[in-house]
Amino acid sequence: MTSPPLQASAQAQPNIALVKYWGKRDDVLNLPAAGSLSITLDALHTRTSVRFDPALERDDIALNGRRDDAHGRRVGAFLDLFRARAGIAMRARVASDNDFPTGAGLASSAAGFAALAVAADRALDLRMPARQLSVLARRGSGSAARSIFGGFVEMHAGVRDDGEDAHAAPLLAAREWPLKVVIAITTRAPKSTGSRAGMELSRRSSPFYRDWIAAVAGDLATARAAVRARDFGKLAAVSEASCLSMHAVMLSTRPGLIYWNGATVECLHRVRALREHEGTGVFFTVDAGPQVKAVCLPEHAARVADALRGVAGVEEVLVSGLGEGAQVTGSAAVAA
Ligand code: 2P0
Numbered sequence: 001m002t003s004p005p006l007q008a009s010a011q012a013q014p015n016i017a018l019v020k021y022w023g024k025r026d027d028v029l030n031l032p033a034a035g036s037l038s039i040t041l042d043a044l045h046t047r048t049s050v051r052f053d054p055a056l057e058r059d060d061i062a063l064n065g066r067r068d069d070a071h072g073r074r075v076g077a078f079l080d081l082f083r084a085r086a087g088i089a090m091r092a093r094v095a096s097d098n099d100f101p102t103g104a105g106l107a108s109s110a111a112g113f114a115a116l117a118v119a120a121d122r123a124l125d126l127r128m129p130a131r132q133l134s135v136l137a138r139r140g141s142g143s144a145a146r147s148i149f150g151g152f153v154e155m156h157a158g159v160r161d162d163g164e165d166a167h168a169a170p171l172l173a174a175r176e177w178p179l180k181v182v183i184a185i186t187t188r189a190p191k192s193t194g195s196r197a198g199m200e201l202s203r204r205s206s207p208f209y210r211d212w213i214a215a216v217a218g219d220l221a222t223a224r225a226a227v228r229a230r231d232f233g234k235l236a237a238v239s240e241a242s243c244l245s246m247h248a249v250m251l252s253t254r255p256g257l258i259y260w261n262g263a264t265v266e267c268l269h270r271v272r273a274l275r276e277h278e279g280t281g282v283f284f285t286v287d288a289g290p291q292v293k294a295v296c297l298p299e300h301a302a303r304v305a306d307a308l309r310g311v312a313g314v315e316e317v318l319v320s321g322l323g324e325g326a327q328v329t330g331s332a333a334v335a336a
Protein backbone atom coordinates (compact mmCIF):
# COMPACT_ATOMS: atom_id res chain seq x y z
CA MET A 1 0.00 0.00 0.00
CA THR A 2 1.28 3.45 -0.88
CA SER A 3 1.08 6.16 1.76
CA PRO A 4 -1.33 9.05 1.19
CA PRO A 5 0.11 12.20 -0.41
CA LEU A 6 -0.97 14.25 2.66
CA GLN A 7 -1.41 17.28 0.48
CA ALA A 8 -3.80 18.24 -2.28
CA SER A 9 -5.57 21.20 -3.78
CA ALA A 10 -9.09 21.45 -5.12
CA GLN A 11 -11.44 23.91 -6.69
CA ALA A 12 -15.17 24.36 -6.23
CA GLN A 13 -17.78 26.81 -7.41
CA PRO A 14 -20.64 28.31 -5.44
CA ASN A 15 -24.17 27.18 -6.14
CA ILE A 16 -27.37 29.17 -6.15
CA ALA A 17 -30.50 27.52 -4.77
CA LEU A 18 -33.68 27.84 -6.81
CA VAL A 19 -35.70 25.91 -4.23
CA LYS A 20 -34.26 27.30 -1.02
CA TYR A 21 -32.85 25.70 2.12
CA TRP A 22 -33.70 27.61 5.29
CA GLY A 23 -34.03 25.46 8.40
CA LYS A 24 -32.45 22.41 10.04
CA ARG A 25 -33.78 19.24 11.63
CA ASP A 26 -30.53 18.64 13.52
CA ASP A 27 -27.91 21.22 14.49
CA VAL A 28 -25.12 18.83 15.43
CA LEU A 29 -25.11 16.77 12.23
CA ASN A 30 -26.27 19.81 10.25
CA LEU A 31 -29.28 18.06 8.75
CA PRO A 32 -31.64 20.17 6.64
CA ALA A 33 -35.34 20.22 7.54
CA ALA A 34 -36.23 19.97 3.84
CA GLY A 35 -34.57 19.38 0.49
CA SER A 36 -33.40 22.03 -1.96
CA LEU A 37 -32.49 22.40 -5.62
CA SER A 38 -29.60 24.41 -7.00
CA ILE A 39 -27.43 25.32 -9.95
CA THR A 40 -23.64 25.27 -9.69
CA LEU A 41 -21.89 28.27 -11.25
CA ASP A 42 -18.74 28.36 -13.38
CA ALA A 43 -17.46 31.94 -13.07
CA LEU A 44 -16.75 32.20 -9.32
CA HIS A 45 -14.15 29.98 -7.71
CA THR A 46 -12.81 28.85 -4.38
CA ARG A 47 -9.35 27.33 -4.51
CA THR A 48 -8.27 25.39 -1.46
CA SER A 49 -5.05 23.62 -0.54
CA VAL A 50 -4.59 21.33 2.41
CA ARG A 51 -1.46 19.76 3.82
CA PHE A 52 -1.43 17.39 6.77
CA ASP A 53 1.88 17.76 8.58
CA PRO A 54 3.13 15.79 11.61
CA ALA A 55 5.23 18.80 12.66
CA LEU A 56 2.17 21.02 13.20
CA GLU A 57 0.85 21.35 16.75
CA ARG A 58 -2.47 22.84 15.65
CA ASP A 59 -4.44 23.43 12.48
CA ASP A 60 -3.53 26.60 10.62
CA ILE A 61 -6.51 27.84 8.60
CA ALA A 62 -6.28 30.88 6.32
CA LEU A 63 -9.26 32.23 4.37
CA ASN A 64 -8.26 34.81 1.79
CA GLY A 65 -4.94 35.12 3.66
CA ARG A 66 -6.62 35.90 7.01
CA ARG A 67 -6.84 33.79 10.14
CA ASP A 68 -10.00 33.97 12.25
CA ASP A 69 -10.51 31.92 15.46
CA ALA A 70 -14.19 31.07 14.95
CA HIS A 71 -13.67 30.09 11.33
CA GLY A 72 -10.55 28.12 12.25
CA ARG A 73 -12.49 26.09 14.85
CA ARG A 74 -15.26 25.35 12.36
CA VAL A 75 -12.78 24.16 9.73
CA GLY A 76 -10.78 22.21 12.34
CA ALA A 77 -13.93 20.34 13.42
CA PHE A 78 -14.62 19.59 9.75
CA LEU A 79 -11.09 18.22 9.25
CA ASP A 80 -11.65 15.99 12.31
CA LEU A 81 -14.27 14.07 10.27
CA PHE A 82 -11.59 13.24 7.69
CA ARG A 83 -8.90 12.51 10.29
CA ALA A 84 -11.27 10.06 12.00
CA ARG A 85 -11.84 8.22 8.72
CA ALA A 86 -8.13 8.09 7.97
CA GLY A 87 -7.24 7.11 11.54
CA ILE A 88 -4.73 9.94 11.94
CA ALA A 89 -4.36 12.85 14.34
CA MET A 90 -2.06 15.01 12.21
CA ARG A 91 -2.91 18.70 12.11
CA ALA A 92 -3.22 20.51 8.80
CA ARG A 93 -2.45 23.76 7.07
CA VAL A 94 -5.31 25.00 4.90
CA ALA A 95 -5.27 27.97 2.54
CA SER A 96 -8.52 28.90 0.81
CA ASP A 97 -9.05 31.81 -1.54
CA ASN A 98 -12.21 33.12 -3.16
CA ASP A 99 -12.18 35.22 -6.32
CA PHE A 100 -15.51 36.79 -5.27
CA PRO A 101 -16.84 38.61 -2.15
CA THR A 102 -16.87 36.37 0.96
CA GLY A 103 -19.83 36.20 3.36
CA ALA A 104 -22.03 38.48 1.29
CA GLY A 105 -24.68 36.04 0.06
CA LEU A 106 -22.60 34.53 -2.74
CA ALA A 107 -22.39 31.08 -1.18
CA SER A 108 -18.72 31.22 -0.22
CA SER A 109 -19.18 28.58 2.49
CA ALA A 110 -20.74 26.23 -0.06
CA ALA A 111 -17.75 26.38 -2.39
CA GLY A 112 -15.28 26.47 0.53
CA PHE A 113 -16.38 23.29 2.27
CA ALA A 114 -16.94 21.44 -1.01
CA ALA A 115 -13.39 22.25 -2.12
CA LEU A 116 -11.95 21.28 1.26
CA ALA A 117 -13.85 17.99 1.32
CA VAL A 118 -12.46 17.03 -2.07
CA ALA A 119 -8.93 18.18 -1.20
CA ALA A 120 -8.87 16.39 2.18
CA ASP A 121 -10.23 13.20 0.61
CA ARG A 122 -7.38 13.23 -1.93
CA ALA A 123 -4.69 14.23 0.57
CA LEU A 124 -5.62 11.31 2.84
CA ASP A 125 -6.29 8.96 -0.08
CA LEU A 126 -9.75 8.12 1.25
CA ARG A 127 -11.26 7.80 -2.24
CA MET A 128 -14.81 8.36 -1.09
CA PRO A 129 -17.58 8.32 -3.71
CA ALA A 130 -19.15 11.71 -4.54
CA ARG A 131 -22.30 10.92 -2.57
CA GLN A 132 -20.24 10.34 0.58
CA LEU A 133 -18.22 13.52 -0.04
CA SER A 134 -21.55 15.33 -0.26
CA VAL A 135 -22.63 13.89 3.11
CA LEU A 136 -19.38 15.12 4.66
CA ALA A 137 -19.44 18.51 2.91
CA ARG A 138 -22.90 18.99 4.45
CA ARG A 139 -21.34 18.80 7.91
CA GLY A 140 -19.31 21.90 7.04
CA SER A 141 -22.18 23.79 5.44
CA GLY A 142 -25.55 22.54 4.26
CA SER A 143 -25.24 24.20 0.87
CA ALA A 144 -21.72 22.75 0.39
CA ALA A 145 -23.26 19.32 -0.14
CA ARG A 146 -24.67 20.69 -3.42
CA SER A 147 -21.38 22.17 -4.73
CA ILE A 148 -19.85 18.69 -4.88
CA PHE A 149 -21.87 18.32 -8.10
CA GLY A 150 -22.21 20.46 -11.22
CA GLY A 151 -25.19 21.66 -13.23
CA PHE A 152 -28.64 21.21 -11.70
CA VAL A 153 -28.45 19.51 -8.32
CA GLU A 154 -31.00 18.28 -5.80
CA MET A 155 -30.29 18.06 -2.09
CA HIS A 156 -32.16 15.28 -0.31
CA ALA A 157 -33.13 16.04 3.28
CA GLY A 158 -33.03 12.35 4.21
CA VAL A 159 -34.87 10.70 7.08
CA ARG A 160 -32.11 8.89 8.95
CA ASP A 161 -30.96 10.14 12.34
CA ASP A 162 -27.32 9.64 11.37
CA GLY A 163 -27.68 11.86 8.29
CA GLU A 164 -26.11 9.36 5.90
CA ASP A 165 -29.00 9.84 3.46
CA ALA A 166 -28.85 13.67 3.59
CA HIS A 167 -26.79 14.35 0.48
CA ALA A 168 -27.01 16.04 -2.89
CA ALA A 169 -27.28 14.30 -6.26
CA PRO A 170 -26.98 15.56 -9.83
CA LEU A 171 -30.25 16.16 -11.71
CA LEU A 172 -29.14 17.50 -15.09
CA ALA A 173 -25.69 18.34 -16.47
CA ALA A 174 -24.82 21.99 -17.14
CA ARG A 175 -24.41 21.34 -20.88
CA GLU A 176 -27.93 19.86 -21.07
CA TRP A 177 -29.51 23.23 -20.24
CA PRO A 178 -26.81 25.93 -20.22
CA LEU A 179 -28.65 28.77 -18.52
CA LYS A 180 -26.78 31.91 -17.44
CA VAL A 181 -26.80 33.69 -14.10
CA VAL A 182 -26.39 37.47 -13.95
CA ILE A 183 -25.33 38.56 -10.46
CA ALA A 184 -26.00 42.12 -9.37
CA ILE A 185 -23.70 43.04 -6.48
CA THR A 186 -25.33 45.78 -4.44
CA THR A 187 -22.81 45.88 -1.59
CA ARG A 188 -19.54 44.15 -0.68
CA ALA A 189 -20.12 44.37 3.07
CA PRO A 190 -20.48 41.04 4.94
CA LYS A 191 -24.05 40.20 5.96
CA SER A 192 -25.30 41.19 9.40
CA THR A 193 -26.66 37.77 10.48
CA GLY A 194 -25.06 34.57 9.20
CA SER A 195 -27.27 31.87 7.68
CA ARG A 196 -26.72 29.44 10.54
CA ALA A 197 -27.81 31.85 13.27
CA GLY A 198 -30.57 33.25 11.05
CA MET A 199 -32.10 29.84 10.33
CA GLU A 200 -32.16 28.95 14.00
CA LEU A 201 -33.84 32.26 14.86
CA SER A 202 -36.44 31.64 12.13
CA ARG A 203 -37.14 28.11 13.40
CA ARG A 204 -37.70 29.41 16.89
CA SER A 205 -39.69 32.54 16.18
CA SER A 206 -41.25 32.84 12.72
CA PRO A 207 -44.99 32.04 12.83
CA PHE A 208 -44.66 30.89 9.20
CA TYR A 209 -41.75 28.49 9.69
CA ARG A 210 -43.74 25.22 9.80
CA ASP A 211 -45.77 26.11 6.73
CA TRP A 212 -42.59 27.08 4.89
CA ILE A 213 -40.94 23.72 5.59
CA ALA A 214 -44.13 21.84 4.67
CA ALA A 215 -44.31 23.62 1.28
CA VAL A 216 -40.79 22.72 0.12
CA ALA A 217 -41.61 19.16 -1.05
CA GLY A 218 -44.21 20.48 -3.49
CA ASP A 219 -41.87 23.18 -4.80
CA LEU A 220 -39.14 20.58 -5.24
CA ALA A 221 -41.40 18.30 -7.27
CA THR A 222 -42.42 21.22 -9.49
CA ALA A 223 -38.84 22.42 -9.95
CA ARG A 224 -37.50 18.91 -10.61
CA ALA A 225 -40.13 18.39 -13.33
CA ALA A 226 -39.39 21.84 -14.81
CA VAL A 227 -35.66 21.08 -14.99
CA ARG A 228 -36.22 17.69 -16.60
CA ALA A 229 -38.58 19.24 -19.18
CA ARG A 230 -36.36 22.37 -19.64
CA ASP A 231 -39.53 24.37 -18.94
CA PHE A 232 -38.15 27.85 -18.22
CA GLY A 233 -41.51 29.47 -17.38
CA LYS A 234 -42.36 26.78 -14.84
CA LEU A 235 -38.89 26.98 -13.26
CA ALA A 236 -39.16 30.78 -13.10
CA ALA A 237 -42.49 30.69 -11.27
CA VAL A 238 -41.50 28.09 -8.66
CA SER A 239 -38.05 29.64 -8.07
CA GLU A 240 -39.36 33.15 -7.45
CA ALA A 241 -42.09 31.72 -5.19
CA SER A 242 -39.55 29.73 -3.14
CA CYS A 243 -37.26 32.74 -2.81
CA LEU A 244 -40.03 35.10 -1.73
CA SER A 245 -41.49 32.55 0.71
CA MET A 246 -38.07 32.11 2.33
CA HIS A 247 -37.70 35.89 2.65
CA ALA A 248 -41.21 36.06 4.14
CA VAL A 249 -39.97 33.66 6.84
CA MET A 250 -36.83 35.74 7.32
CA LEU A 251 -38.85 38.96 7.62
CA SER A 252 -41.30 37.34 10.07
CA THR A 253 -38.45 36.11 12.29
CA ARG A 254 -38.14 37.99 15.58
CA PRO A 255 -36.18 40.19 15.32
CA GLY A 256 -36.81 40.36 11.57
CA LEU A 257 -34.00 39.39 9.19
CA ILE A 258 -33.89 42.03 6.46
CA TYR A 259 -31.23 40.89 4.01
CA TRP A 260 -32.27 43.24 1.19
CA ASN A 261 -31.30 46.83 0.55
CA GLY A 262 -33.06 49.33 -1.71
CA ALA A 263 -31.09 48.30 -4.79
CA THR A 264 -32.05 44.65 -4.18
CA VAL A 265 -35.73 45.55 -4.43
CA GLU A 266 -35.19 47.72 -7.50
CA CYS A 267 -33.46 44.78 -9.22
CA LEU A 268 -36.42 42.50 -8.49
CA HIS A 269 -38.79 44.99 -10.12
CA ARG A 270 -36.43 45.35 -13.09
CA VAL A 271 -36.27 41.56 -13.59
CA ARG A 272 -40.06 41.29 -13.42
CA ALA A 273 -40.43 44.11 -15.98
CA LEU A 274 -37.90 42.45 -18.30
CA ARG A 275 -39.89 39.22 -18.23
CA GLU A 276 -43.44 40.54 -18.23
CA HIS A 277 -43.13 43.54 -20.54
CA GLU A 278 -40.01 42.97 -22.61
CA GLY A 279 -40.24 39.27 -23.42
CA THR A 280 -36.99 38.33 -21.67
CA GLY A 281 -36.45 34.81 -20.34
CA VAL A 282 -35.31 35.72 -16.83
CA PHE A 283 -36.24 35.24 -13.18
CA PHE A 284 -34.69 36.34 -9.89
CA THR A 285 -33.51 34.69 -6.73
CA VAL A 286 -31.97 36.23 -3.59
CA ASP A 287 -30.16 34.47 -0.73
CA ALA A 288 -29.20 35.55 2.79
CA GLY A 289 -27.68 38.76 1.50
CA PRO A 290 -28.50 41.72 -0.74
CA GLN A 291 -27.17 40.43 -4.07
CA VAL A 292 -29.66 39.56 -6.80
CA LYS A 293 -29.12 36.55 -9.03
CA ALA A 294 -31.02 36.75 -12.30
CA VAL A 295 -31.23 33.34 -13.98
CA CYS A 296 -31.79 33.69 -17.71
CA LEU A 297 -31.76 32.07 -21.11
CA PRO A 298 -28.25 32.35 -22.58
CA GLU A 299 -29.37 34.51 -25.50
CA HIS A 300 -30.81 37.08 -23.06
CA ALA A 301 -27.84 37.34 -20.68
CA ALA A 302 -26.35 40.51 -22.23
CA ARG A 303 -29.71 42.27 -22.13
CA VAL A 304 -30.26 41.29 -18.47
CA ALA A 305 -26.73 42.37 -17.51
CA ASP A 306 -27.21 45.78 -19.18
CA ALA A 307 -30.56 46.27 -17.46
CA LEU A 308 -29.19 45.45 -13.99
CA ARG A 309 -26.11 47.64 -14.54
CA GLY A 310 -28.58 50.49 -15.04
CA VAL A 311 -30.24 50.02 -11.63
CA ALA A 312 -29.20 52.68 -9.10
CA GLY A 313 -27.09 51.17 -6.30
CA VAL A 314 -25.78 48.20 -8.31
CA GLU A 315 -21.99 48.26 -7.87
CA GLU A 316 -21.03 45.50 -10.23
CA VAL A 317 -22.61 42.89 -12.47
CA LEU A 318 -21.09 39.44 -13.02
CA VAL A 319 -22.24 36.94 -15.61
CA SER A 320 -21.76 33.23 -15.02
CA GLY A 321 -22.63 30.05 -16.81
CA LEU A 322 -23.35 26.77 -15.10
CA GLY A 323 -20.33 24.76 -14.10
CA GLU A 324 -18.93 21.49 -12.87
CA GLY A 325 -18.74 20.08 -9.38
CA ALA A 326 -15.78 20.28 -7.00
CA GLN A 327 -12.59 18.81 -8.41
CA VAL A 328 -9.05 18.00 -7.38
CA THR A 329 -6.65 20.38 -9.15
CA GLY A 330 -3.37 18.93 -8.00
CA SER A 331 -1.12 18.09 -5.13
CA ALA A 332 0.81 21.37 -5.00
CA ALA A 333 2.18 22.24 -1.59
CA VAL A 334 0.28 24.80 0.49
CA ALA A 335 1.82 28.26 0.47
CA ALA A 336 3.00 28.90 4.02
C1 2P0 B 1 -29.68 28.14 0.04
N1 2P0 B 1 -28.89 29.47 1.95
O1 2P0 B 1 -30.48 27.21 -0.17
C2 2P0 B 1 -30.01 29.01 1.22
C3 2P0 B 1 -30.78 30.21 0.83
C4 2P0 B 1 -29.00 30.85 2.24
C5 2P0 B 1 -30.31 31.29 1.76
O2 2P0 B 1 -27.90 27.50 2.02
O3 2P0 B 1 -25.80 26.45 8.41
O4 2P0 B 1 -24.37 28.53 4.71
O5 2P0 B 1 -23.85 26.05 6.96
O6 2P0 B 1 -25.91 24.69 6.68
O7 2P0 B 1 -25.20 26.32 3.83
C6 2P0 B 1 -26.91 29.13 3.28
O8 2P0 B 1 -26.81 28.18 4.25
O9 2P0 B 1 -25.90 27.10 6.09
C7 2P0 B 1 -27.93 28.65 2.38
P1 2P0 B 1 -25.34 26.02 7.08
P2 2P0 B 1 -25.44 27.49 4.65
O10 2P0 B 1 -28.69 28.37 -0.69
